[in-house]
């Protein structure tokens with residue numbers, strides 16, 4: 333079974349615009365059209381059994397709509413094996429009530445993105461959301477490290493992550509991009525000290541660059557992240573330090589193809605059992621998929 337715990341889609345009415353905006357800001361070529369139907373087609377074609385969609389509340393005012401759509405998506409696309417998480421902005425003071433309502437409506441987790449939300453991850457506003465989400469048994473998936481759309485922005489590095497781990501001791505918190513994209517050397521010492529769950533998105537595979545370094549809005553030259561990958565050796569070392577039971581397959585679709593991302597894990601020197609855990613069994617257990 334393959335469960336992709338890290339994907340993104342947009343409502344049909346804004347998908348084309350959202351994908352174009354992100355393509356411009358990140359310099360990455362999308363592998364789907366950004367709609368849920370596009371993701372379902374990708375899953376069917378590429379042999380993915382379940383996909384978890386991770387919406388992001390980038391402005392506090394989006395809270396209600398995004399979480400309502402998440403609940404509706406779970407109902408509408410259950411037979412397509414689509415699972416949507418919800419999301420909360422650090423400035424949403426109703427976070428506790430939101431966690432309770434999401435859990436009561438069967439939503440399995442929330443996504444937090446300190447870079448898109450513009451607040452350091454060890455801010456008390458994040459810590460209290462993490463605590464509340466754990467109380468309601470929600471899985472928390474957090475963007476880690478640099479983000480292609482905001483080169484150089486450091487709001488969720490090993491430092492902020494360690495503060496949250498130490499102060500909150502979250503139960504089920506997954507740090508995307510193997511802990512923190514671009515900070516892998518700094519994450520390694522934390523792996524033996526704390527229980528850290530990680531997803532594999534953007535680690536072994538990197539997207540196809542658009543090759544366009546000009547901002548279409550301003551005409552200015554854009555700074556781009558160099559698409560550095562984790563070496564297979566370092567990836568395996570991190571998996572063994574964290575424990576394969578704590579690592580979850582993610583593609584970050586539409587920014588990477590789901591099959592290419594899954595194959596990259598099989599092509600490392602991990603055992604078949606470790607690959608099976610990472611590619612699906614861990615998520616099956618965590619998200620209670622039958």
Ligand SMILES: [Zn+2]
Pocket residue numbers: 338340584
């Ligand atoms: Zn992502």
